Amino acid sequence: MKTILLTAFMLWSFQGMKAQPKGKMENQAEIAVITDAVENYYLKGIYEGDVIRLGSIFQPGTFVYGDVKGQPYFKTAEHYLDGVKNRQSPKDSGKPFKGEILEIKVVNSIAVAEVNLKMYDFNYRDFLSFHKIDGKWLIVNKMLTDLSE
Template structure:
């Protein structure tokens, strides 16, 4: 009898654990889709059009941007970055190629990292974008880029 009760108890625990794991996977999938929508509908669009009103809401105030461009160190505050986007000719108006590609999105609870590739002007960037979910919305809190050449 003890064996039967113990077996039933362990089986129940396994079912609960499986259900919790499935729920967690579903939440991660929903969060990955939400981040993908931010990237496609705001991030890539804002960069392409040079529209900081589309781009600014994607970032958490105080975001820092680091990396290298053509072998030179790159470090900017969010305001410096957005000012540069605002004052350059947009990729859209330049007629140069543009393509934003999501390589991967990894979510753990309220944090995530997206790896993207951005082809714009004469640059090919690999970017790592750190996200944080705040009040149910995903924001970029750090951006790291490197120019990988052609």
């Protein structure tokens, strides 16, 4: 009787256990790589005004769309980087700066990172579209909106 109860208990206990699908584990590895790219190239590049670092994460020909203080915003990545180059960096301004990754979703070779970015007197929400090109995750589209009021 004890054997039957023990067997039944073991079967019931293991019933809820499932192996993690291979895709989930791969996604976690890709999310880690994208997290590193956002933190160490995108956010750090913006904070320091380092357009070489920041530009290395953008695929050439990328567009930047959105709105700032209710006004439409559109630039090529090249024009966006030129603006970063010609403004005082958040680091040098002495004003608070905080970049936070809210979520990253990966499907095959594409991904989206949602980032909140507080700098100067702005509170931006960025949606960064990534594509894995030649083994490297690059931003292929940036959308932003200013949440400041």
